[in-house]
Structure formats: structure tokens, C-alpha cells
Amino acid sequence: MRRFVLIAVPFLWLLALFLIPFGIVLKISLSDVALARPPYVPQFSWDEGIRAFLSQLDFENFAFIGAGAIVVTVVAIALLAAVAFPVYGLVFRRFFGGGLKALSIRSLIAAVVSVVAGILAVVIVFAVISFFFPSVVSLLEVDDYLYFQAYLSSLKIAAISTALTLLVGYPMAYGMARSPNSWRPTLMMLVILPFWTSFLIRVYAWRGILSQEGYLNQVLLWLGVIGEPLTILxxxxxxxxxxxxxxxxxxxxxxxxxxxxxxxxxxxxxxxLGCSRSSAFWLVTIPLSRPGIVAGCFLVFIPTLGEFVIPSLLGGSGTLMIGKVLWEEFFNNRDWPVASAVAIILLLILIVPIVLFQRNQQRQAEAGG
Amino acid sequence: MTQTVFAPWTDPAAKPLIRFRHVTKRFGDFTAIEDLSLDIYEREFFALLGPSGCGKTTMMRMLAGFEDPTEGTIELAGEDIGAVPPNKRAVNMMFQSYALFPHLTVRDNIAFGLKREGKPKDEIHARVEEMLRLVQLQKFASRKPHQISGGQRQRVALARSLAKAPKLLLLDEPLGALDKKLREETQFELMDIQEKTGTTFVIVTHDQEEAMTVASRIAVMKDGALMQVATPSQIYENPSSRYVADFLGDVTILEGKATKLGDAYEVHWAEGQPPLRAKSTLALADGAGCHLAIRPEKVEIHGEKPADDNVLRGKVIDIGYLGNISTYHVQLANGQTIRAQSFNTERDTRRAFTWEDEVWVNWTENCAVLLDH
Known part of the structure; x- marks a missing residue:
């Protein structure tokens, strides 16, 4: 009984704040758009009964946004990664004696080999599936490429910004960890401090910095680094x-x-034992901070994938991100069913990194204990 | 058959492996090492002994290359190593925390230094296997450091630091994290390995028993200076100062004034107590202040007054029973306590003396050590 009560608390939380909203969105995604309030049919009514209600739901919207192609693409990327990473390690151990020389020609060769192996694996798997189940190929037909492109572009932007954040963040974290003990709380505070003001205002402030007449361009012009203002915003x-x-x-x-x-x-x-400063960094510091790197990358990648505020405030018409598309479907097109379908697929895509993140955290906890 | 004694420090022709020449090390205002000169010879098992903060770890870190001397030079095999970074020195260190790489297996930990040298794969493999055999860890080669016991970790650390066959191995409190029994076993293992490999070992420790057991010579340090450098038995039996006598082992120290009497001195140390005789080669002026150090195991305890020199009368106030030996604390009439030890060679549980017994303690004039400071 006691155990049941303990489990019930987080479960109810999950039910109320995730499962029920998810159910509602899922239902809308299976509905049809209508000029009504709310703007979709069918609505459930006790007179018609549940059977009639269910019979009106269909996957039309998912077909419209090319959900099949998107899911297949994401699965292909996941498969490629799942094959390429172990192959990379294997190639390194087998042929290069495991002696890690970071950023050397050897790691380049290993990377190329592993990517090729990953692509081969993907091609073979899809060839086999389409041979035995030809109907699967029809999944790849896409009505409107906008959504497909938006998903891919979001993945690309999220991946690139995660890499950039890592490049900026690692040296900062390293500096903090190597600083004298008495400085650390202050440095930590300085990192966290921006959280104390609204995210929206801070992002908006960047418009003032990045625009044609913004501070950045003014400073660069004054320094004479550039002849005419840069278009960044x-x-x-x-x-x-x-x-x-x-x-x-x-x-x-x-x-x-x-x-x-x-x-x-x-x-x-x-x-x-014979390491130079830099090889000690690559052989000891980097491997031992890997759990932190992985956790940080996921914490950046996952929210960035569905990010809406930043692309809509700072991005231009050329910036295609799924969060922005979602917003436009809801509020500009008033097409709630398609918007819901977009949201459901986004969630499906996010499951992959979230599961990987959980596994990383778990492994870290096990290694620590 | 003549037995050659290993004592290169007595041979003026022997070349030391390590030479500290007037080395001073300062950290800001704090002077960790003050104008220190020391020679350590090849194949020695040399112990740096002292309380924490005496500078022994700084000496070791200077040998490893993690600290540079502020003044003076350190030579290794005749060459000044001041400018040589740690990764280029033929010196390896076994860290107090062992510093095993947690992401690597035991085998990869041991191979770490060898791989950095870029040796061929099979050569590395052979050397690693040899090291695993030396420390008897073949069975655990593919485990990670957190999957083995503390004693095994200590052996991995030792194997890793020996793998590159360094000229000099530094051991920073190598046995500090082990429990007493394991520590004693490991001490003998260490000596064995040192003998087998023929490597020069320098060990830093604050445990005098450990230093006495393993070392060929001991340097007793205090406040960044060497107090005495000698073999364990010399340090124990002929300490050069009150500090050294007190730091190593149990001792009773009496303060008094010396008067020359033939080849010995008579020490007048308290009102109402007979003067004590001690043989010494020290040249002390008559009436000069001195200390008399008496080891408890040299003190005999009697129920009747013996007809010897150096007899003091007192009362047993404390008995420490350790199984193999018993320590008696005998309080004299003036309040001074003298410690006396006797071996419990019989299994008889009944002790010859008990609390409050009137007893006499005495020792021969050879047993007490006269110290001038």
C-alpha cells in the first residue's frame, strides 16, 4: 500500500501533465480541420457513441506532412550512428593498437571507414525491408516537403549549435574547474546569473546587438575591421x-x-608516465569528462530541436525550424490537426536522444557507485 | 666466504645516483626546503621520514619534476635535471592516491607509459605480462580499478610505475591506505621487488616502522632540513639529536648536566637521584647541558635492588600489555617516569610485577645515549 502511494505521486504527475495532454494532441492530430470552434472534427458526443467517433479518425495529416519519410530518415540516422560508433572504436583498437592520437590521420581514416560502414548498414537494411515489404516504400511519398525540410533543418541547426556550444563551453568549464577554490562560487554564479532575467528579454536584446545598426556592427566599423555592416540578424x-x-x-x-x-x-x-601536457589532456581529461560532455550535449540538443523563440526572434525567413512551423500552423493557418501531427512526430524524434541521455546518466551513476 | 655489505655511502669512490646540492624551495613566503644537500646511491632503498609538513613530499615532487628548486641543483646520474620536464625524466612515481586511470583496465593502466614511448605492440604486451606476473595480478588484468581491492590497486600502481624500468622509483606514502596486516606483508613484497628489479627506490613516509623495515638508509627530516641520514640501526641506536631519538621508537629522555668520568660521562639530572653513567664519544665540557635517551627495551626491571650502576628506585604506575611484550611505567620519587620493557617469553599469565609494586630499574652504561642537543 505504502509502495503504491509512493509510486502514485510521480505517476499522477506524469498522467496529468504529460499523458493526458499528449492524448489530446494525438486525438487532434487524427482529426480533420473544420471551420468551427474548436477548429476540428470530430467532437466526441454521447449520442453518436464511441465507435462512430473513432471511425472518423484517420492518419491523413501524418501522410500530408510526410511523417513516414521523416521517421524513416531519423531511424536511418540513428542506425548509421549506432553502427558507425562501435566500428570507429573497433577499427582503432584493431589496426592502430588503441594508442589514441587525437585528430591524427589515423582517426580520420577510422572515421571514414566507420561512416562508410554505417551507410552500408543503412542501405542493406532498407533494401531488405523494401524487398520483403514493398508497401513500405509508399511511406516515403511526401505531399508537402516543407515539413520534411523543417525537421531536417532543425536537426542540422540543433546539431551544429550543440557542437558550437561544446566548443565554447568546454574551455569555460575547464577554466572554472582549474581556478582557485575561492573563485569557483563566483564563477559559478556568473554562469548562472543570466537565468535570473527573462529568457525572452535576453534573446530580444541580441537583436539590438546583431542588427545592421547594432552594437556589434558599430564596434567593428569603428575598429575598421569591416567596411560595411554585416548582415547577421x-x-x-x-x-x-x-x-x-x-x-x-x-x-x-x-x-x-x-x-x-x-x-x-x-x-x-x-x-x-611520459605524456606531454596536451596528450595528457586528450588521454585522461577528455575521457574522464565524457559523461559530462554527453550530458551537456543532450541538454542542449533536445530543447534546441524544438526551439521556437530564438529562430522567430533572431532567424530570418530562410530559417526553417520545426518549432516555428508548428507555431505558424497553429496560429497563422489555424490548422490544429496538422500542427498536432507535427508535434507528435517531433516528440517521436526526441525519444531517441532522450533515451540515449537516460542511458548515459544511468551508466555514469553505476560507474560512480 | 666474505659477505659484501651493501653500503655505497661509505665508499668515497662511489658515484651517487641523485645529488641534491644546496637545494632551497620556497612557496611564496613559506620555505619548504632550506639549503639541503643529500646523496642517494644506485640500488638504494632510501626513506624520507618525517612528520607532515616537514618537506619530504616536496623533495619527492622535485625529483619527479612537478616542482622546481628555487635555489640549488638536483642531479640525476651526474646530470642537472632542473630543466627536464616530468615526462622526459627516467623517474617514475607511485602516487599516494595511486592515481590509477579509472577509465582504463589494469592492463591498460600498466601499458600506459609504455605506449607513450611508441614501442612495438608485442614488446609492450610482453612487458605488461611480466609486470602482471611480478605483482601477481594476471587474473585481474581486464578489470577496471574500481573492481579490485585496495591492496590490488596498490600493486597495479607499483607495476605501472615500474613498467618503464625507471632509474629511480619514487613512492609517496605507498602503503598509507592499507590496513596494518596488509601493510606489513606489502613492505616485504616491496623489498623483494626492489631487489629483483635492482631499481633505486625513494620512499616518503611518516610511518617510522615502515621506514625501518624497508629502507637501506633513512633521512629524518624536520622543518625542511635533514636531521640525520643513516641506516635504520644507526638511527635507532645512535640518534644524533633528541628530536631523532624521540621521533623513532619509544624512548625516555632525561635532561641533565654532564661531567667527564674516564671514557664515560656522569649525568646529574635531578635532586635526590643518583647520577647516571653513559658511555659516549661526544666531547662535552664539564657541566654542559645534555640529554640522556634510554630505550625501554634496554631497561631491566627488578624486584630487589641490583648491584649495578644506573639503578633507580620507583613504583609501577602503568602496565601496557601487548602480548609479546609488556611496557612498565615506573614513576620515580621525583615524579619522572621511566619506561621499561620486558618480553613475555613464558605463557604464564601471572606477571612478576603489578601496579603499585616497589621496583628498581637499571641499564648498562652502554645502553643510554648521550645527546648534546
Whole structure:
């Protein structure tokens, strides 16, 4: 009984705030658009009964946005990654004796080999499936490529901004972890401080910095670095800047947590055994902070994928992101069913990184215990 | 058959492996090492012994290359190593925390240094297997450090630091994290391995028993200076100062004034107590202040007054029973306590002396050590 009550609390929370809304959205995605209030049919009524209600639901909207093609693409990317990463490690151990020389020609060869192996695996799997189930191929037909492109473009923007955030965040986290003990709380505060003001206002402030007459251009013109103002605002570059700026703490904090735990004598031991400063960094510091890197990347990647505020404030007409498309479907087109279908597919796509993130956290907890 | 004693420090022709020459190390205002000179010879098992903060770890870190001397030079095999970074020194270190790489297996930990040298794969493999055999860890080669016990981790750390066959191995409190029994076993293992590999070992420790057991010579340190450098038995039996006598083992120290009497001195140390005789080669002026150090195991305890020199009368106030030995605390009439030890060679549970017994303690004039500071 006691156990049941304990489990019931988070379960009810999940039910009320996730499962029920999800059910509602799922139902809308299976409905048809209508000029009514709310703007879709069917509505459930007790007179017609549940059977009649269910019979009116269909997958039309999913077919319209090309959900099949999107899901297949995401599965293909996941499969490629699932094959390429182990192959990379295998190639390295087998042929290069496991001696990690970061960014060398060897790692390049291993990367190429593993990517080719991944592509081969994807091609073979799809060939086999389409041979045995020819009907699957019809899934790939897409009515409107806008949504397909928006998903792919979101994946691309999320991936690139995650990489950029890592590049900016790692040195910051490293610096914090190596700073004197007395400085650390202050540095930590400085990283967290921006959270105390509204996210919307902070992103909006970047418009003032990045626009044609903005501070950045003024400073660069005054310094004579550029002859005429740069166009940054309303491009993807502005979106990358916005994402890196907004999500930087999510990258820094887990990496900092991993680096802070790192025993300095491990680095000394590596140097004592013949490592230079930089090879000790690649062979000891990076592998031991990997759980932090992975956690940080997911914490940035997952919310960025569905990001709406940053692309709509800083991005231009050329910035295609699924969050923005979703908003336009809901409020400009008033096509709630299609918007709901877009949202459901977004959620399906996000399940992959979320599961991977959970596994990383779990492994980290096990390794720590 | 003549037995050659290993004592290169007595041979003026022997070349030391390590030479500290007037080394001073300062951290800001704090002087960790002050004008220190020391020679350590090849194949020695050298112990740096002292309380925490005496500078012994700083000495070791300077040898490893993690700290540079502020003044003076350190030579390894005749070459100044001041400018050589740690990764280029033929010196390896076993860290107090072991510093095993948690993401690598035992085998990869041991192979770590060898791989950095870019040796051929089969050579590395052979060397790693040899090291695993040396520390008897073949069965655990593919485990990660958190999957083995503390004692095994200690052996992995040792194997890893020995794998590159360094000229000099530094051990920073290598046995500090082990429990007493394991520590004693490991001490002998360490000596064995040192003998087998012929490597020069320098060990840092605050545990005097450990230093006495393993070392060929011990340097006792205090506040960044060497107090005495000698073999364990010399340090124990002929301490050069009150500090060294007190730091190593149990001792009773009496303060008094010396008067020359033939080849010995008579020490007047308290009103109403007979003067004590001690043989010494020290040159002390008559009436000069001195200390008399008496090890408890050299003190005999009697129920009747013996007809010897150095007899003091007192009362047993405390008995420490340790199984193999018993320590008696005998309080004299003036309040001074003298410790006396006797071996419990019989299994008889009844002790010869008990609390409040009137007893006499005495020792021969050779047993007490006269110290001038």
C-alpha cells in the first residue's frame, strides 16, 4: 500500500501533465480541420457513441506532412550512428593498437571507414525491408516537403549549435574547474546569473546587438575591421549565436561537475608516465569528462530541436525550424490537426536522444557507485 | 666466504645516483626546503621520514619534476635535471592516491607509459605480462580499478610505475591506505621487488616502522632540513639529536648536566637521584647541558635492588600489555617516569610485577645515549 502511494505521486504527475495532454494532441492530430470552434472534427458526443467517433479518425495529416519519410530518415540516422560508433572504436583498437592520437590521420581514416560502414548498414537494411515489404516504400511519398525540410533543418541547426556550444563551453568549464577554490562560487554564479532575467528579454536584446545598426556592427566599423555592416540578424548565424548564448550554462554545468571531480594527480601521473601536457589532456581529461560532455550535449540538443523563440526572434525567413512551423500552423493557418501531427512526430524524434541521455546518466551513476 | 655489505655511502669512490646540492624551495613566503644537500646511491632503498609538513613530499615532487628548486641543483646520474620536464625524466612515481586511470583496465593502466614511448605492440604486451606476473595480478588484468581491492590497486600502481624500468622509483606514502596486516606483508613484497628489479627506490613516509623495515638508509627530516641520514640501526641506536631519538621508537629522555668520568660521562639530572653513567664519544665540557635517551627495551626491571650502576628506585604506575611484550611505567620519587620493557617469553599469565609494586630499574652504561642537543 505504502509502495503504491509512493509510486502514485510521480505517476499522477506524469498522467496529468504529460499523458493526458499528449492524448489530446494525438486525438487532434487524427482529426480533420473544420471551420468551427474548436477548429476540428470530430467532437466526441454521447449520442453518436464511441465507435462512430473513432471511425472518423484517420492518419491523413501524418501522410500530408510526410511523417513516414521523416521517421524513416531519423531511424536511418540513428542506425548509421549506432553502427558507425562501435566500428570507429573497433577499427582503432584493431589496426592502430588503441594508442589514441587525437585528430591524427589515423582517426580520420577510422572515421571514414566507420561512416562508410554505417551507410552500408543503412542501405542493406532498407533494401531488405523494401524487398520483403514493398508497401513500405509508399511511406516515403511526401505531399508537402516543407515539413520534411523543417525537421531536417532543425536537426542540422540543433546539431551544429550543440557542437558550437561544446566548443565554447568546454574551455569555460575547464577554466572554472582549474581556478582557485575561492573563485569557483563566483564563477559559478556568473554562469548562472543570466537565468535570473527573462529568457525572452535576453534573446530580444541580441537583436539590438546583431542588427545592421547594432552594437556589434558599430564596434567593428569603428575598429575598421569591416567596411560595411554585416548582415547577421535574421540569418542562421544569428540563430546559432542565440542558441549558444542561451544554452551555454546547460553545457558548462555538467562538464564542470565532471572536471571538478577529476583528481589532479591523474594528470600528474599521465605526465610522469611520459605524456606531454596536451596528450595528457586528450588521454585522461577528455575521457574522464565524457559523461559530462554527453550530458551537456543532450541538454542542449533536445530543447534546441524544438526551439521556437530564438529562430522567430533572431532567424530570418530562410530559417526553417520545426518549432516555428508548428507555431505558424497553429496560429497563422489555424490548422490544429496538422500542427498536432507535427508535434507528435517531433516528440517521436526526441525519444531517441532522450533515451540515449537516460542511458548515459544511468551508466555514469553505476560507474560512480 | 666474505659477505659484501651493501653500503655505497661509505665508499668515497662511489658515484651517487641523485645529488641534491644546496637545494632551497620556497612557496611564496613559506620555505619548504632550506639549503639541503643529500646523496642517494644506485640500488638504494632510501626513506624520507618525517612528520607532515616537514618537506619530504616536496623533495619527492622535485625529483619527479612537478616542482622546481628555487635555489640549488638536483642531479640525476651526474646530470642537472632542473630543466627536464616530468615526462622526459627516467623517474617514475607511485602516487599516494595511486592515481590509477579509472577509465582504463589494469592492463591498460600498466601499458600506459609504455605506449607513450611508441614501442612495438608485442614488446609492450610482453612487458605488461611480466609486470602482471611480478605483482601477481594476471587474473585481474581486464578489470577496471574500481573492481579490485585496495591492496590490488596498490600493486597495479607499483607495476605501472615500474613498467618503464625507471632509474629511480619514487613512492609517496605507498602503503598509507592499507590496513596494518596488509601493510606489513606489502613492505616485504616491496623489498623483494626492489631487489629483483635492482631499481633505486625513494620512499616518503611518516610511518617510522615502515621506514625501518624497508629502507637501506633513512633521512629524518624536520622543518625542511635533514636531521640525520643513516641506516635504520644507526638511527635507532645512535640518534644524533633528541628530536631523532624521540621521533623513532619509544624512548625516555632525561635532561641533565654532564661531567667527564674516564671514557664515560656522569649525568646529574635531578635532586635526590643518583647520577647516571653513559658511555659516549661526544666531547662535552664539564657541566654542559645534555640529554640522556634510554630505550625501554634496554631497561631491566627488578624486584630487589641490583648491584649495578644506573639503578633507580620507583613504583609501577602503568602496565601496557601487548602480548609479546609488556611496557612498565615506573614513576620515580621525583615524579619522572621511566619506561621499561620486558618480553613475555613464558605463557604464564601471572606477571612478576603489578601496579603499585616497589621496583628498581637499571641499564648498562652502554645502553643510554648521550645527546648534546
Amino acid at each position: 535574421n540569418t542562421n548565424t544569428a540563430v546559432y549565436i542565440g542558441v549558444v548564448y542561451t544554452y551555454l550554462p546547460f553545457m558548462i554545468l555538467p562538464i564542470y561537475a565532471a572536471l571538478e571531480k577529476l583528481d589532479v594527480s591523474l594528470i600528474e601521473a599521465a605526465e610522469d
